[in-house]
Amino acid sequence: MPLLFAALALIALVGAAGVLLSRNPVYSALSLLLNFVAFAVMYVMLSAQFLGVVQIIVYAGAIVVLFLFVVMLIGGNLPALGRGRRAYVRAAGVILAALFLLALLFGLARPLPNGLAAVGAPDGGSVQALGLALYVDHIVPFELASILLLTAMLGGIVLARRYQAPPKD
């Protein structure tokens, strides 16, 4: 198991590095795909099957494809990308990343807050457990979320339609 984990972590890191280092945005997107898939396998190893499946379908499937669409639309070969960027922008990026790393390490070093003790329970991330939580325990907010989606859809339609002024009478 540790060996498998190490291999996956290495693959994920290679993917992440590829995103940053590729000159060609298409390669960056494909490296991101590698990273996502490695993480999906890790989620399954941690017995969070549902999260693993969602990772593949939503992130690896939909989002990377969306990235690729955008890259193709604006042209795959963009030599200007990443060049001509000022030094302080890079410095700010490095500093922010370092701060984020520190925050993560700090969070991992401390014991989990009381409320999160149950999160790592065995089988807590299985499809069955999730289904029960979603359709039995939390059925009310789940149904409300469908109303929320209806509202958002209706709003989108209203705003996207061409405006038609009413006839003056």
Added chain:
Amino acid sequence: MSLPTLDFSLILPELVVLITALLVLIADLLWPRAASRGREQAPAVLALAGLILAGLLTLLAGEWSGATLQGMLVADALARYLNLVVLLAAALGLLLSWSYLPHFSTQRSEYYALYLLAVAGMLFLGKSIELITLFVSLEILSIALYVLTGFHRGQLAGGEAALKYFLLGAFSSGFLLYGAALFYAATGATRLADIAAQNAGGFYMLAGLALFLVGLGFKLAVAPFHMWAPDAYQGAPTPVTAFMSVGTKAAALVALFRVVQAAGSVPVGVWATALAFLSLLTMTLGNLAALRQSSLKRMLAYSSIAHAGYLLVGVVAGTAAGFDAVLFYLFAYAFMNIGAFAIASLLERPGFYAVQDAGIHAADGLFGRRPWLAVAMAMFMLSLAGIPPLAGFFGKLYLFAAAVESGWAWLAVAGVLNSVISAYYYLRVVVGMFMAEPSASAHLRLPLPASATLAVALTALGTLLFGLLATPWFQGISR
């Protein structure tokens, strides 16, 4: 495993509003072909019928004794009064929309469906006693209102208002969600009752509550989180402004009340002091800014911010009497504020509604042209300023009395001083109406739309009756 048994009778009014919203969407198709005349108003008729039915169900059916739907939604007395305030505000705003909407949009079904969805979101928010439900309800009402704010798409100000409201609103939802996550981290529970039972203290609860205050403060337009409100209130169609300035405040206040009660482990002094300073800042800032406005609608928007400050006083008091006072004030506020916006919407129309902003002098000389409108407007202004014997006076009286009783005398004094400041800009409108020469408001000779006239009459009647019969009403709420 057993499937959950859900007692839907607890959320009957909300279901009625939701089903009406769905029917309104297809109202054009449902209306009989032969009656082509009434067809244009079919969505409005349906929506109003749904709101009235929901109001009747709130009054007549159900126990409202605190039974819960899986610990997620509760039907208690608080939710019942909130239902009544929101449905009242919604019905009055709908009467205003009736004649207003056809002048700027042809998308009637969509307008009324979104309007009803916003109402449903508010009703659910008032019943939420669980963090996820609370958040989803808040988003339903927010998203519907973002779109309604920008509904007049022939006008740049509407788009700008909607965009500002949307961006800041989405930002504030993030705060609220983060607060909810910290509550969960501290207690491992999302139901407010479980969170209260855990009695967990410490940094996570404190930080979570602070983030909740910020998130709900945005929705309430509490200073310093009020920056979106003047633009959104000014740019939105006036009936929408009238409705959301009352409905959103009412629902968010109930949610705030429930959350601070659940975070019992955080010392009362901490959150009450924070809220007291927010309240002080809000009313002072709102009133001082309202003094300097040149647009009637924008002045009312700042006045609405100031009133959010007054309402917070009742939450700061932290007692049952304090929140009863908030509920009473919300009823009074629904009448007087929607009434004021109703008159503002009538003053906006040169010829017919061109939906242009009414300047601060738009009401000048109104008494000579439309004496009854001027008298009604004077009542709303005096009531908003808190002058007896109108509803606004008793609302403030109960709020400040509750604050003094629980030891917040300085806040009550600040509230009274603020009312004095506010009297200046409210009375300026009244003086203009009765003393000044009429502005170029020849359009006021046109016949008034019947629905808007009805709305003005109802709000004026409510402002007067809630003042004259304040004591029995307040006792009815406290019971």
